[in-house]
Amino acid sequence: MRLRGVGKRHRPGGPWVLRGVDAELPEAAVLRAEGANGSGKSTLLRLLAGIDAPSAGRITGRPRPTAYVPERFPAALPFTAAGYLTHQARTRGLRRGAAERAAGEWLERLGAGGHARTPMVELSKGGGQKVAVAQALLAAPRLLVLDEAWTGLDVAARAELDRAVAERVADGATVVYVDHDPRRLAGFVHTVLRVAGTEVAAVPGPARDGAAPAAPGAGTAGRVAVTVTGPPGATWPPVPPGASAPEAGPDGALRLTVPAAHSDALLRALLAARPPWHVRAVEPVPAPDPAAGADPAGGARP
Template sequence: MRLRGVGRRYGLAGPWVLRGVDLGLPARALVRIEGANGTGKSTLLRLLAGIDAPTEGRICGDRPRTAYVPERFPAALPFTAAGYLVHLGRIHGLRTAEAAGRAEAWLTRFGAAGHARTPLAELSKGTGQKVAVAQALLAEPELLVLDEAWTGLDTAARDELDRAVAERVAAGATVVFVDHDPRRLAGAADRAYRVEGHGLVAAPLAPAGASAGPRVRIEVAGPPGTSLPAGLPGDPAQEAGEAGALRLTVAAVHSDALLSALLTARPPWHIRRLTPVPGDVAVPAASGVPVRPTAPDEAP
């Protein structure tokens, strides 16, 4: 999908919010959008998500399956938390049972399973934001658009969303996000752009590992003569380990997706050891990926 000369204003004679925007979205990429308040970041995200249409210019190419987390979640809807997720899942084409299963799984991951039957209007702001994020993730979108999606989440839920973003990119999706914290996913973004003067300009990327939070080292071994799979999540740094092993260092937010990619590769790689990088903050517990070391002759 590509934006060509896209502009957007509200009303026939309203001021231009964006104008002359050219942007291509590659697959399997994490894209950060920056800019001062009021410059048009949310408008750009709404255009990407298909919520708004351009006033001028074109959006070319096939629209991928898209999910969007708005800056403000419309909590005054006549649903319970689980009912809303199932409803959105059905809109995305899921069967009712499948949507219900994914809704339960995502509410559990974000620590909100106890509020599944609570009406949306009675949820706290933080829990409502967890539901907003869950509705976007349960559809496994090809394009995930996040507008300040971390705002209002507790620390554990923010970490979980970091991991979910890494998982979507590892699965081949494109994730476009805005966040007020410049450290959000620092070192992980593939591209960054800044909205200024109604247009979009390339912004410098944070160097790999810079302010990216805790890191882990994963010692792995593969069958003789086997190379690491291409395009591993988190673009881990590699160095030789002991007894023919490889030592991979990656931001902790990417560790679950990286472990999953290694264990499901053909042939699979064996995980010998996973340890935090000394001096970094404690590594959050993995969310469902087995990290028990596997012996060279043991099936993972």
């Protein structure tokens, strides 16, 4: 997906909210939009999702299907929760039986199965937000745009949305999001879209910076160190080939190294675990001194 010279203003002759935006959104990647309040983050997300059309420039290659969770979801609709989700699934091409199953499955995953027959107008703010998230995930979108989608969700539903993001990316989809918590999906972000002064600057995120340079003469892609913490009861996922054994730090965090080529697989496994692990850092491992040799975990031998 490409943006070329994209600009947006909300009325003819009005001020530009965004202008001259050039960017590329890769497949199988997470992109985070950052900027001050009122900088144009939500406008950018609406353009990416196709909700708004640009006032200038072009957006090409938008994946289909595309799904969007707005910052404010209009929950006062004349449906029950399951009825609304079934209707949304039908409009996206699912047959009635499949639509009803998808609606029920996502309500259960997000902890709202007991509200399937509740009228939308009677849902709490958190219940309405769960429906907003569910409608975006019904049809396995190839582009998922989330504008403060975690706000209003309980802890379990937030973790489930984290897992859903990992699942979509593992399936090759692109996810773009805004969230007030800087730790949200930390270590999993491919690109940061910094929005300021009508401009958008795309800079590498931790998941793209995480590949270490090859050790001199080694002919390999280097290693990446991943630091994580897990909630009580978190199960350690299967690790990819070449990963070191996790080592506990004084603060309770676990650190392990993995070949850079397998780092994405490890991050997906950590985020898709039930409950998910919190990725605190993804860092390149310094190349070892060739004279000292290297152990199988990527560190220098004593």
